[in-house]
Amino acid sequence: MLCPMRLTTSFLMGCLLAEAPIPESSPGPDIMTAPEIEQTVEVQPLPDSVRNRVQTELSNYLGVPTDQISIQNHSRQTWSDGCLGLGGPAELCLAALTEGWQVETIDTETNGTYIYRTNLNGDQIRRESQY
Secondary structure, three states: OOOHHHHHHHHHHHHHHHHOOOOOOOOOOOOOOOOOOOOOOOOOOOOHHHHHHHHHHHHHHHOOOHHHEEEEEEEEEEEOOOOOOOOOOOOOOOOOOEEEEEEEEEEOOOOEEEEEEEEOOOOOEEEOOOO
16 A cells, blocks of 8 residues: 555656656756867977888788788877787787877879888887788
């Protein structure tokens, strides 16, 4: 059996909520809105040493001159391990976050696109598999 006081309280709350006015779509003076936040993305330049090493690596891989290799895009990344997130099943990778770069290159002769990952100074370079 329900307690009469609970039933009355629930009924009254339901009536009060049903009677509550719905605010208009434009905020009034008593309604605060969040200020607009301007986000800026800082594009960091790719160091020349990293650019040169990636171009040389792809040039050697394809057997073409380095001036045929163009950098299309690059971004600063944090890789999940010392293998730049590309370690194989039989490979031991340092279990530490590794700062570096992701570099999208293109062979201007064939328009082939290749993605490389490097550590911060470009000493370590790995090409992502193409599918």
